[in-house]
Each structure stands twice: as C-alpha cells, then as structure tokens.
Amino acid sequence: MTPRPLDLSNLALAPKALLHDHLDGGLRPATVLELARDCSYTGLPADDAASLATWFRESADSGTLERYLETFAHTVAVMQTAPALERVARECVEDLAADGVVYAEVRFAPEQHLADGLTLDEVVESVLSGFAKGEVDAAGQGRPIVVRCLVTAMRHAARSREIAELAVRFRDRGVVGFDIAGAEAGNPPTRHLDAFEYMRANNARFTIHAGEAFGLPSIHEALAYCGCDRLGHGVRVIDDITLPPGVSAAAHSFEGAVLGDIAATVRDKRIPLELCPSSNVQTGAVASLAEHPFNILARLRFRVTVNTDNRLMSDTCMSNEFKVLVDHFGYGWTDLERFTVNAMKSSFLHFDERIRIIDEVIKPGYAVLIG
Structure with missing residues (x-):
C-alpha cells in the first residue's frame, strides 16, 4: 500500500491530540x-457571520500579542451565562471532533x-457540562473524542491562587491542570508563585504561557x-540556539547547532513545547511561517507539539496547522x-489513559494513512 496524499481531506482523517486551545478563541462566528x-450585546464590529470571521482574522493579524488579545x-x-458557556463548550x-481531534x-x-453573577464554580460546571454533551x-457521529479542561488565571490580575484552588477542586471532574495567560511583558510568571506552589503541593499539573512575546527570561x-x-x-x-551559518529553517539537518543552558534544559528534561504556528506569526513571536523554528526544534529532538491556540482568530484548525507544516517543511505521515x-x-491525563489512546486510537489511525 502507498501512503495517502497529504491533502486537507486526508489530514482531517488523521487522529490528533491538541494541548493548547482557548475556549474563548474558538467560537463559531454565527454563535457569537x-x-x-x-x-x-451591541459591540460587535459586523452583523453577519462571514464579515465577523474576517474581522477577527484581520484584527488578530496585528503582529503584536497585545493587539491580538x-x-x-x-x-x-x-x-457570561451558564447556557452560553455550555453551548460554546x-x-x-x-x-x-469533526477535524479528527x-x-x-x-x-x-x-x-x-x-459579569452576570455566576460564581467561579458555576462557570466551570457549565463548561464541563458542555464538554460532556459534546463528547x-x-x-x-462516530467521532469519539476525550476533552479535558485547563483553568487559566490572567497574569495581570491577582486571582491566580484562587484559580489554582479551583483547578484542584475540579480535578476529578474534568479539569486536569492550571495555566496563566495574558500579556507577558510586565507580568512575569514569578508574580504567581503562590499559585504554582499550591499546585505542586497538591500534586497537580500546570503549564505556563511563556516564551511567546517576552523571550528567554519568561521561559527561564x-x-x-x-x-x-x-x-x-x-x-x-x-x-x-546558535545555528551553523547559512542554514535555513527548512533544512533537514542542524548538525553543529549549539544549545545554551536554557535550551538544553528544555530538551534534556523533555519539557513539551505547545507550539502554535499560525498564531505565533499573528502575534509577532516569529516573522513568518517559513521562518518558524518548529522545524529546527523538531529536528533537534525537542518535544514539539502542534496546536491551534485560537481557531477563530487564526481562522484555523488542527488539519490546517498540519498542512502548514507539511507545505513549509516537507513532513510526512510518520x-x-x-x-x-x-x-x-x-x-495531563493519567498514564494509563494516555497509553490507551496512543495504542488504540493514534497508532492504528496513522497506520491506515501511512499504508
């Protein structure tokens, strides 16, 4: 058998795992x-779905994270209401699921x-109810999917410890971790140490938005x-990372690359990178898709993952993000x-659940595509 063509129709069939997707960045324009x-609410900049979708995409193409947000x-x-949150979720x-995730x-x-009087617990309950109904x-429809929730604290606010407690309170009901997000500049992650200490003390998992707009200090x-x-x-x-002279981002080998202490730590400890190619260009984290360091990091064997970030703002889905990588860097099904x-x-699933999905869903799915 020969491999299936790497076009969007086949890419949509590929089983995918997504770690970085914002609920409020993925609404359907018609639903908004x-x-x-x-x-x-009368503040929308357009009154039909197509025009609204275009506005979101074009407005997000500002080249700065602050404007994007x-x-x-x-x-x-x-x-702001329980029914709205449940519907969006x-x-x-x-x-x-329709995209093969x-x-x-x-x-x-x-x-x-x-804003409309919901409590934090009611907000999370509404979203988890929507996820369960969506599953x-x-x-x-013959597209089984497992969806879990990360609760995020805004890094410019002062509620991170409270949100961390919320994550632990709901961790057996669908919340698997904690995150901080928002503008990085002027809002270092160390402002929220008490929240991270609380998560570690409770054996709970967390990710941090870092190294998008602010660079190495944020990662460190x-x-x-x-x-x-x-x-x-x-x-x-x-x-x-210092690359050999004259090597392009699309090369197949980066032999001779020199890793600094931070990069070496990320690779040695297998710290997963939640990379979002299209979004990273929109926010100015990288200059263009052709120059995105995804390929460099992948071929240097960092633990890279592919993500959507905000499907509405980037007008994207996981299949599109795969296609971008295939087109720019020549990747195949393997x-x-x-x-x-x-x-x-x-x-952030338990180990046995991760292995089950890998062995029973992902590997068999790719075996069909690889041929």
Whole structure:
C-alpha cells in the first residue's frame, strides 16, 4: 500500500491530540452573533457571520500579542451565562471532533465570566457540562473524542491562587491542570508563585504561557522558579540556539547547532513545547511561517507539539496547522504521527489513559494513512 496524499481531506482523517486551545478563541462566528443578540450585546464590529470571521482574522493579524488579545473582548462578552458557556463548550468539542481531534485540553479563564453573577464554580460546571454533551454528540457521529479542561488565571490580575484552588477542586471532574495567560511583558510568571506552589503541593499539573512575546527570561522563570510541566508556546527558546551559518529553517539537518543552558534544559528534561504556528506569526513571536523554528526544534529532538491556540482568530484548525507544516517543511505521515504522540505523551491525563489512546486510537489511525 502507498501512503495517502497529504491533502486537507486526508489530514482531517488523521487522529490528533491538541494541548493548547482557548475556549474563548474558538467560537463559531454565527454563535457569537446569536449569543450577542441573546444578551443584547451591541459591540460587535459586523452583523453577519462571514464579515465577523474576517474581522477577527484581520484584527488578530496585528503582529503584536497585545493587539491580538484585544479581539477577545467580544467573545468573552457573550460568554457570561451558564447556557452560553455550555453551548460554546459543546460546539467546541463538536468542531474539534469533526477535524479528527481525538484528545484535547481546552483552556479558559473562569474569572472573565463573572459579569452576570455566576460564581467561579458555576462557570466551570457549565463548561464541563458542555464538554460532556459534546463528547456524547461526537461519539454518536462516530467521532469519539476525550476533552479535558485547563483553568487559566490572567497574569495581570491577582486571582491566580484562587484559580489554582479551583483547578484542584475540579480535578476529578474534568479539569486536569492550571495555566496563566495574558500579556507577558510586565507580568512575569514569578508574580504567581503562590499559585504554582499550591499546585505542586497538591500534586497537580500546570503549564505556563511563556516564551511567546517576552523571550528567554519568561521561559527561564517558568522553569527555574515556577516549575511548570509544559511551556505554552515556548517558541523563543530558539533564541538560545546558535545555528551553523547559512542554514535555513527548512533544512533537514542542524548538525553543529549549539544549545545554551536554557535550551538544553528544555530538551534534556523533555519539557513539551505547545507550539502554535499560525498564531505565533499573528502575534509577532516569529516573522513568518517559513521562518518558524518548529522545524529546527523538531529536528533537534525537542518535544514539539502542534496546536491551534485560537481557531477563530487564526481562522484555523488542527488539519490546517498540519498542512502548514507539511507545505513549509516537507513532513510526512510518520512525522505527524510523532508530533501527535508527543502531544499525547505530554497531556495531563493519567498514564494509563494516555497509553490507551496512543495504542488504540493514534497508532492504528496513522497506520491506515501511512499504508
């Protein structure tokens, strides 16, 4: 048998594991419009789904993380009630499953959904209910998927310890970890040490948005002082790698590359990198897809994973992110399988559940595609 062509239709069939996807960054444009009408929100910049989708994509293409984050004001505004949160979570699962995702960790910041009087617990309960209903719907369509939740604290706010406690309180009900997010500049992860210490004291897992906009100092703090399990993005670890002269990002070998102490630590400790190619270009973390360090990191055997970040803002899905990598770096099915196994191994599920999905879902799925 010969391998299937690496086109979008076949890429959609590939089983995928997704570790970095924001709930409030993945709404359907039509849902944003309907929820806005339901809650009488009048701030949307367009009144039809196609125009709204275009606005989100073009506004996110600012080249700075701060401007990119401004687009979330509209999605968060329409996610302030239990029914709205449940609907968005259910549709998120359905959309991921339709794209061949078999495991996903979807994150959101509960503290941003309290404007209409919900408590933090009620917010999380609503989202988890939506995830559960989405899983049932997807299984009924022959696309089984497991979705778990990461609760995020905003790094410019002062509720991280409270959100960490929320993560532990719900960890046997669908929440598998904790995260901090938001503008990196001026908001170092060490501001939230008490939250990370609480997570470690309770044997709980966490990732940190680091090395996206702020670079190596952010990565160093996340690892050395906070003790994170994964790096959200982490793309600027490339700043600690010296490449041989004249070697392009699309090369097949980077023999002779010299790793600094931070890069060596990330690779040696197998710290997973939650890389988001399209988003990393939009926020200015990298100059272009052709120059994205994904390939360098992958061929130097860092534990790279492929992620969407914000499907609405980047107008993307996991199949599209795979296609971008295939087109720019010449990857084949075995490479995509490795990236998927990397992600599944790096998930916050218990070990036996990770192995089951790898052995029973991911490997058989790629075997069909590889031929």
